[in-house]
Amino acid sequence: MRAYEDWVIKAETKGLKISEVILQNQMEELEQSEQALFQRMNKNLNVMRKSVEVGLSGERRSLSGLVGGDAAKVESHRKKGESLIGEQMSGAIAKALAVVEVNACMGKIVAAPTAGSCGVLPAVLLTVEESLQVSEQEILLALFTAAGLGMIFADRASVSGAEGGCQAEIGSAAAMAAAAAVELAGGSPRQTADAAAIAMKSMLGLVCDPVAGLVEVPCVKRNAIGATIALSAAEMALSGVKSAIPIDEVIDTMAQIGKQMSCALKETAQGGLAVTPTGRRIQADFL
């Protein structure tokens, strides 16, 4: 089974970034050139940028009417200089909401790792891009870091809400985004592992309880919170804070918790917020 630790050690020994180790690994496994892999990743990045832009600009409603317009509210609050938690954090929240609103309104997004968790990674990376001087090439490399860590989640646990609950979707996304943000901010390979572990630890046990079975409530706002957890974890790791439990063990724990979780709490809409009086009413009105 793959382990993130192996990549950290390889990167440290050879003086490489984690993303460079993952890139080499994928060139071998997919038998594709570096250029071809970059081109494919660049398509993802372009769609991510576009989904943020589209989501921040409009006030569309989803088919159910439950979702839409919140990204614009946060962005406008931020632009008035009224942010409580600072420009960057507020911007990350707006961007995450934007992407998932585009998703709920049948717009184009990149599943990262899933459609239900598509807001976290673009929000975090584009927020770091606004704060720090980084090149396009570095952002693409950071996407390889995120995706490479995602592969470990898929191998050792799962990124599906139906299998692991929301911890497997937005939790994985937050860990992937935290590792990518650390690399983008110039952190070490070890620090990417610490950030990922800290982020995932904060998402453990998160249930998947979509109201009326739709990827809307509570999913959209959870993406925004996932983005802030990713940035907080990255900030800690970059400051030298370590995770007491290593990332691979945290991922195994997530898998274990997913198994222990009742099926009612794993995307079946039979537990959690989906069965609150309001959740049931929305479902009845809607179906």
Next chain:
Amino acid sequence: MGKSNVFDLLGPIMVGPSSSHTAGAVRLGAMAKKILGEEPIEGTITLHGSFAKTGKGHGTNLALVAGLLGMSPDDERIPEAPKMAKERGLNFNFETSDLGDVHPNSVKFNLLGVNGGRVQVVGSSIGGGSIVIREINDFQVEIKGDYPTLVVLHQDLPGVVAQVTLLLSTAQINIARMLVSREKRGAQALMVLETDQRIDNAVLGLMRKLPRIDQALVIESLE
């Protein structure tokens, strides 16, 4: 499932909201169209399980029609698909029903094509946008759309399978997977062959001329 790669974790690029209820649904529609082998002009689409229950909010019905119109999962016109179908005079009706012991995200298509062809297809969206076709005209199959696939309706007699595989081997076409099922001994049977190489029309023409072959159809792989 094999080892994942970076593009399994970042991707697909798709129109939301759900990879199984939307992206997978587009691919199911696209696959049903390929199996019909011509432009569908009329059809009944029966939604089962989670497709029936939460399909509306996920745009599953829009996505299925988009697939029947030949769109891919990242086509931004997916929400417009029913309108586009109407403008082209295509008529697709939706029903919900229990299709029995199948995956919760399943659908049955009853399609009529522009040249008069008819087909009944049952398929499931099995997660992450992946699909599997389970039934064609009441025959059990397993087609995932990742290989070019040859579907042959034939009589259940000795030597028919050998004729077909000989023709493929002569054309230098390698078989990756193969499934034969039949109604009963000596009656009609169905062969499904997934191949590594494309099967061109010349090979298909020869196949159709073979004795005891009732129908042969090539379904190209999804992109």
